[in-house]
Amino acid sequence: xxxxxxxxxxxxxxxxxxxxxxxxxxxxxxxxxxxxxxxxxxxxxxxxxxxxxxxxxxxxxxxxxxxxxxxxxxxxxxxx
Numbered sequence: 146x147x148x149x150x151x152x153x154x155x156x157x158x159x160x161x162x163x164x165x166x167x168x169x170x171x172x173x174x175x176x177x178x179x180x181x182x183x184x185x186x187x188x189x190x191x192x193x194x195x196x197x198x199x200x201x202x203x204x205x206x207x208x209x210x211x212x213x214x215x216x217x218x219x220x221x222x223x224x225x
Contacts, residue, residue: 182188194201 182192
């Protein structure tokens with residue numbers, strides 16, 4: 146019977162494909178980060194930096210501004 150057979154076959158294919166996809170994803174997921182890092186030539190430290198670049202840059206700017214204020218204050222100080 147073409148009509149019901151197509152429906153049953155289609156549903157079985159969808160379920161089998163989804164199940165196989167979930168299984169393969171769980172199997173390959175732990176290795177994907179290592180593969181991507183080796184292809185791009187990056188390290189985990191590089192990845193951390195790029196993910197947090199704006200925050201790290203903000204901290205660096207604040208440290209630089211504080212250092213400039215401290216050195217400016219040293220030049221303004223009058224020795225006794």
